[in-house]
Amino acid sequence: MNEIITIASGTWKNVLRMKVVYFLILCALVLVASAINYDVLSMGLQKELMIDVSLVLNSIAAMLVVISLTFEIPKELREGVASTLLSKPLGRFQYLIGKMFGCIVTGAVICALIAVGSFFIFNMSFGERIGVTMFQTHLLVILALIPMSALGVLFAVLLPEVIAPIITVVVVWFAFSTKFLAGIPVLYGGILPDLDLFNFRANAVYQVQIPWMYVLLVTLWGICYAAFALSLASIVFERKDIK
Amino acid sequence: MKRTPIYVIILVVACVASTILAMKLNTMQHSFCPEKKDLSGSPIAGFHKFASDVKWMRLVNYLGSLNTVDESNVKQVAERLEELMKLDPNLEKIYKDGALIMSIADPDKTIEFLTTACNNQYLKNNWQIPFYAGYVMMHNAKPANYEKAAEFFEMSMKRSGSDTGASYVVSSFFRAKAKDMVQKDKSLKGDEKLALLKVLYGEWENNQKMGAEGSYRNDGANTQNLNDRLIKALKDVKVASEDYKPTSDGKKYADMVISKVFDKAHICSNCTAPYDAGEKYCSSCGTSLPVWGLCKNQACKKPLKNGNAPFCIHCGAKQK
Structure with missing residues (x-):
């Protein structure tokens, strides 16, 4: 467990110590705040727009964190950092799980900062309290990092450094549109992820509450899917020749 | 390499568990978010709401x-x-x-x-x-x-x-029903005012059957007084105006409505103006009216206060 936390902390420290991350968070919050100026153009929908923009930017931030992971693992493999780490009493599975865990923590911190900043801006702009649904939807964006990070790890192990981030983005992008496969067991939700299960941006705008049981179950699904993707990545990684 | 079978087992179990959960979640999602199934199938990474804002x-x-x-x-x-x-x-x-x-x-x-x-x-x-x-x-x-x-x-x-x-929704509802009646019932000869009276009377009858006198629907959704609308409709049917000439059929129907709905309301059968106790002629149109609310004392026979006071204010006789 200590080894996993060491690998994970290395991952999150790598990203979170970069000042540019906080500058980007600030830029995201400026964009959220700018939604208030769209009152005329949106015919009075600026409040809804602000909620939605905050969620969109949070989702993009989560996606970028996952992409950074797909750059990091191949880079460590190429530069021999991974082989140094793996020469210690550390299993390949632990290495992958540590990377995934690090990515989740990094994403959670960044998304939480954007969410809290958005809540503050929303409160200051409209003088309204933050609804439960708004909180739930931001929480679900953070929870979506679990399967997304696992996918990032899988493609980082499976594919070459140049292709891995592109394929990850494409898969994550299309993973929101797999509903039409809902009638096919194993393929739907098992092999192909349905990230739309975490997507409730419209609910946040219309204040339609999400049952907490659903939030719990979707977290469980995220963990199960991450286990699937990670075990597949481990099978491939076990056979990989690391220099 | 020796761990591969363990990974395969985890992979299979996780895949089965994921698919079962995903299917359950999909159903759950549609129960509290029914519009999801009607959303555009365009692969836009779930940014439907944002795309709609922009559009x-x-x-x-x-x-x-x-x-x-x-x-x-x-x-x-x-x-x-x-x-x-x-x-x-x-x-x-x-x-x-x-x-x-x-x-x-x-x-x-x-x-x-x-x-x-x-x-x-x-x-x-x-x-x-x-x-x-x-x-x-x-x-x-x-x-x-x-x-x-x-x-x-x-x-x-x-x-x-x-x-x-x-309130204008209720007015629109009755107007639409009246226009529909005119369209279907040729015997009305395009008389929308009579049709409206018929619609309102029909509604009053329905309410009587349901025990909700004075309201439009028994569900209590509307509390506006149906009687006020009936009085206005009666006036429209009975009194001539610039664009309307009362018909004999209309007057006959209005009399029937007055006798059934307003038998105790004391309104003039000609112009539907309300009249007080003791009045013999309508103050609006001069029509002869059935007198009501007089003292029971034959020697007095003067109007009672409000038409129903328990004692006569002129002779002091007890009325009930």
Whole structure:
């Protein structure tokens, strides 16, 4: 467990110590705040727009964190950092799980900062309290990092450094549109992820509450899917020749 | 390599568990988020709401560039609204501001959009949308479908509940029913005022049967007084105006309504003006009236206070 936390902390420290991350968070919050100026153009929908923009930017931030992971693992493999780490009493599975865990923590911190900043801006702009649904939807964006990070790890192990981030983005992008496969067991939700299960941006705008049981179950699904993707990545990684 | 079988087992178990959970979650999601299944299938990474926000602002911009919405551009406006509906069917503004813009140029399409909104689960408590649908059906559609319009107005009435700002919805409902009656019953010879009286009387009879005298529906949705509307309708049928000449059939029907509904209300059978105890002739039209509210004392026979006081104010005789 200590080894996993060491690998994970290395991952999150790598990203979170970069000042540019906080500058980007600030830029995201400026964009959220700018939604208030769209009152005329949106015919009075600026409040809804602000909620939605905050969620969109949070989702993009989560996606970028996952992409950074797909750059990091191949880079460590190429530069021999991974082989140094793996020469210690550390299993390949632990290495992958540590990377995934690090990515989740990094994403959670960044998304939480954007969410809290958005809540503050929303409160200051409209003088309204933050609804439960708004909180739930931001929480679900953070929870979506679990399967997304696992996918990032899988493609980082499976594919070459140049292709891995592109394929990850494409898969994550299309993973929101797999509903039409809902009638096919194993393929739907098992092999192909349905990230739309975490997507409730419209609910946040219309204040339609999400049952907490659903939030719990979707977290469980995220963990199960991450286990699937990670075990597949481990099978491939076990056979990989690391220099 | 020796761990591979363990990974395979985890992989299979996790895959099965994921698919079972995903299917359950998909069903759950549709239960509290029913519009999900109607959303556009375009692969836009779940950014449907954001895309709809952008498209809405583009539509506002586009509409600003038009002088009016007419036959030349109504198709483009409808297409843009349809795209918006697929991205965010819960957006009220699409229907309340967007669809109504094209109600004159293409009333059928407007009604189609508004009907979709009426069936929307999230907008199920919105009473303005069915009202607009009924209004467009009654005033803009060619030919007007009054029966369907009345159905929309009734839906609006039920949704508006005790909202006092919605009194015009009730008026529209009865007007639509009256127009529908005129359209179907040729014996009325286009007499909308008589038709309205018949509709209101029919409603009064229904309420009597349901034990909800004085209110429109037994569900308590509307508390406005039906009797006030009946009095106004009676006056319209009985009294001549610039554009209306009372008919004998109408007068006969009005007399029947007065005798049944207002037998104790003491209103003039000619002009429906209310009259007080002891009055022999109508102060509005001079018609002879059945006198009521007199003292029982044969020597007195003067009007009682309010027509029903327990003692006569002139002789002090007890009345009951």
